[in-house]
Amino acid sequence: MxxxxxxxxxxxxxxxxxxxxxxxxxxxxxxxxxxxxxxxxxxxxxxxxxxxxxxxxxxxxxxxxxxxxxxxxxxxxxxxxxxxxxxxxxxxxxxxxxxxxxxxxxxxxxxxxxxxxxxxxxxxxxxxxxxxxxxxxxxxxxxxxxARELPGLKPDGESVWSYREALVPRSLPGSLLIIGAGAIGIEFASFYNALGVQVSVVEMAPRILPVEDEEISAYVAGQLIEQGIQLHTGCAVQSTRREGSKWQVALTGKTVEADVILSAAGIxxxxxxxxxxxxxxxxxxxxxxxxxxxxxxxxxxxxxxxxxxxxxxxxxxxxxxxxxxxxxxxxxxxxxxxSRIPACTYSHPQVASIGMTEAQARNAGRKTRVGKAPFAANGKAIAMGEPGGFIKTVFDAASGELLGAHMVGEEVTEMIQGYAIARELESTEAELMATIFPHPSQSESMHEAVLAAYERTVNM
Missing domain, CATH: 3.50.50.60 (FAD/NAD(P)-binding domain)
Known part of the structure; x- marks a missing residue:
């Protein structure tokens, strides 16, 4: 030995x-x-x-x-x-x-x-x-x-997938049911929907991306539905059975049919x-x-x-x-x-966040100032043909501390680092307002979202 x-x-x-x-x-x-x-x-x-x-x-x-x-x-x-x-x-x-x-x-x-x-x-x-x-x-x-293995749904590479099987499919299924609407589930929903697969997503929580700010979650849900993805929130999987080439999945109050089930229900x-x-x-x-x-x-x-x-x-x-x-x-x-760890979901649209949501801040007893800036008011986003989405900032009303920042839209996963640096440096609204953002850039909306929290917006 x-x-x-x-x-x-x-x-x-x-x-x-x-x-x-x-x-x-x-x-x-x-x-x-x-x-x-x-x-x-x-x-x-x-x-x-x-x-x-x-x-x-x-x-x-x-x-x-x-x-x-x-x-x-x-x-x-x-x-x-x-x-x-x-x-x-x-x-x-x-x-x-x-x-x-x-x-x-x-x-x-x-x-x-x-x-x-x-x-x-x-x-x-x-x-x-x-x-x-x-x-x-x-x-x-x-x-x-x-990946957490759900009872009766052991990944087999054919009709039951985990993320591993979803990464190397032999062919595209006609329909795909994804169990779990966290980052992994929503990312795969975006990918397979873009390739023409009929995608349904089941989530036990009352909304998709349940750890994100409620407004962000609601916006993404609306976009996914518009793209043709079916969302079943507030639903538990009660039973699954294979009938021929299809899965019959009984949810709370309904049944969903799919060729393939992708389990994305935690780890x-x-x-x-x-x-x-x-x-x-x-x-x-x-x-x-x-x-x-x-x-x-x-x-x-x-x-x-x-x-x-x-x-x-x-x-x-x-x-x-x-x-x-x-x-x-x-x-x-x-x-x-x-609280200083940024999170990103690379779906379509993308989501990025850091720190407290508005609800978390208020539940913690913080008096807040909240600012929002839509990309529809951003010149670069309009020129790029990507005016959807917005940026939301949450500040402590007394100290000006940046408690949290939340983004949804094109390439926001590349922008959240700006707020991550701000939180690490313990920046307040004063430093963020004084920061010069390049024009034209989508990052200007980060500035506007700060200004909006203090009723000082210039371009909205």
């Missing part, structure tokens, strides 16, 4: 794990990363990146269909599903190679296999080459999460077979409990990313990685503030 020794070992090579390994190496630690599948994790290989590649194909398809609005006549476009999927896989493969390069560049030892805790400061890694004992004073668990943490038994690591609802710096109840064992709980976002995992490693190294990083 091989035996290797390091200062720190990271279990899991996703956006939390590989970032932790790189930062540890930068700080002079002898570092290893254990991964049983592909470097880059679910995000790079089966999540964030390939879905965005497919959604980009859908965006191009919509744009070509609307070419005549821009004075360009083209033949009717025809989607090539196989080519779209091939492109998305190539994008992921390219980035996977990039992570491998980063491991070599930073002299991180990559060990392929499945790791289990085997006593304090010790891991057993089982891979194709056999079993290896790895010794390390510090172990970071970054094992991620997987569960990968906590099984990690050797947590007999340790002081606590697990609740499939997620490892940690403090603000990733420390578990077991000395020398840490957890970051999706396995450590919500919000389940790649950039949250990467930021936690830096905080955790710097704390291990004896530095003094700031604890993660979840």
């Amino acid at each position: 091989n035996k290797q020794e390091f200062d720190l070992v990271v279990v899991g090579g996703g956006p939390g794990g590989y970032v932790a390994a790189i930062r540890a190496a930068q700080l002079g630690m002898r570092t290893a990363l254990v991964e049983k599948a592909e470097l880059g994790g679910i995000c790079l290989n089966w999540g964030c990146i390939p879905t965005k590649a497919l959604l980009r194909s859908a965006d191009v398809l919509r744009l070509v269909r609307d070419a005549s609005k821009f004075g360009i006549e083209v033949a009717a476009p025809k989607p090539d599903l196989a080519a779209m999927v091939e492109r998305s896989r190539k994008v992921s493969a390219q980035l996977n190679k990039g992570v491998s390069h980063l491991m070599k560049k930073n002299k991180v030892s990559v060990i392929h296999g499945h790791a289990r805790l085997a006593g304090r400061g010790q891991l057993q890694v089982r891979g194709e080459a056999g079993e290896t004992t790895v010794l390390a004073k510090h172990v970071i668990l970054a094992t991620g999460a997987r 569960v943490g990968n906590v099984e077979n990690l050797g947590l038994e007999g340790t002081a690591v606590k697990v609740e609802k499939s997620h490892i409990i940690t403090d603000a710096f990733g420390r578990t109840g077991e000395p020398g064992v840490y957890a970051i990313g999706d396995v450590a709980g919500a919000p389940w976002l790649a950039h949250k995992a990467s930021h936690e990685a830096i905080i955790c490693v710097e704390k291990i190294a004896g530095l003094h990083p700031h604890a993660l503030d979840a």
Whole structure:
């Protein structure tokens, strides 16, 4: 049996794990990363990146269909599903190679296999080459999460999909029922609807994108319905049965028929077979409990990313990685503030947000000032042919603190970082009003949304 020794070992090579390994190496630690599948994790290989590649194909398809609005006549476009999927896989493969390069560049030892805790400061890694004992004073668990499997709906690659099957379909179904109207469900709804699939979405909550501001959620719902997507909110799936080539899905008060069911009803943490038994690591609802710096109840064992709980976002995992490693190294990083983590949904239209919604702010007892700026009043948006959507800001009426910002419209996922920086710098309305935004740009609407909260708008 091989035996290797390091200062720190990271279990899991996703956006939390590989970032932790790189930062540890930068700080002079002898570092290893254990991964049983592909470097880059679910995000790079089966999540964030390939879905965005497919959604980009859908965006191009919509744009070509609307070419005549821009004075360009083209033949009717025809989607090539196989080519779209091939492109998305190539994008992921390219980035996977990039992570491998980063491991070599930073002299991180990559060990392929499945790791289990085997006593304090010790891991057993089982891979194709056999079993290896790895010794390390510090172990970071970054094992991620997987799609929640609903009773009676085990993904089979044919008529029941998880996000993995939805990324590599063999053919387009005539109709698709998506269970779950969070970011994943709504993104896939946008993609398959653009390709001509009859899409229905079921959500137990009273509205789609239930974590977003109510006005944003309502606007997106209206747009999706206009695109032909059927939304069934406030509905529970009571039963499912396969009749011939169709699924019959009984909801609260109605029945929906579909060729394929896509389950997008949440995730569960990968906590099984990690050797947590007999340790002081606590697990609740499939997620490892940690403090603000990733420390578990077991000395020398840490957890970051999706396995450590919500919000389940790649950039949250990467930021936690830096905080955790710097704390291990004896530095003094700031604890993660979840209210400063932006969230993005890459549907059509896109959604982006940070901080409190208007309702959350008021429920917290804050007196607020709220500003809204529609893209219909923005010159760049009109010129681009994308005047739909708006930006909403929520300020504390007493202090001027930016409590939250919410956007819906074209490429808002590229704009939310402006408000993220503002919150990190603890900017008030005064600094945001004094900021000069370029003209013409959609970002001018960010300025107008601030001015609107204080009744100082210029272009509305």
